[in-house]
Amino acid sequence: MRSSGYLTVPPMRFFGSPDDLKFRSSMTLFREAAAEDGQRFRLALERFFAGEPDHRTYIGGGN
Numbered sequence: 845m846r847s848s849g850y851l852t853v854p855p856m857r858f859f860g861s862p863d864d865l866k867f868r869s870s871m872t873l874f875r876e877a878a879a880e881d882g883q884r885f886r887l888a889l890e891r892f893f894a895g896e897p898d899h900r901t902y903i904g905g906g907n
Contacts, residue, residue: 855892865898872897 855864868889875885875897889895 868893869898869901872901 855867858864859867871885871888871893875882875889878885886895889897
């Protein structure tokens with residue numbers, strides 16, 4: 845699949861499980877930690893997860 849000239853493969857297909865979940869969690873965490881510089885992480889969430897962060901990362905719950 846292509847979007848805006850970039851190849852976009854669903855994270856589950858690219859990474860497999862559970863690494864797709866780790867990717868989403870990492871992008872959420874890095875976006876928050878980077879504050880103003882977090883655009884690249886926000887864009888990753890938009891591209892692969894419809895802009896939705898991993899809410900479990902916010903509350904600290906793993907399972």
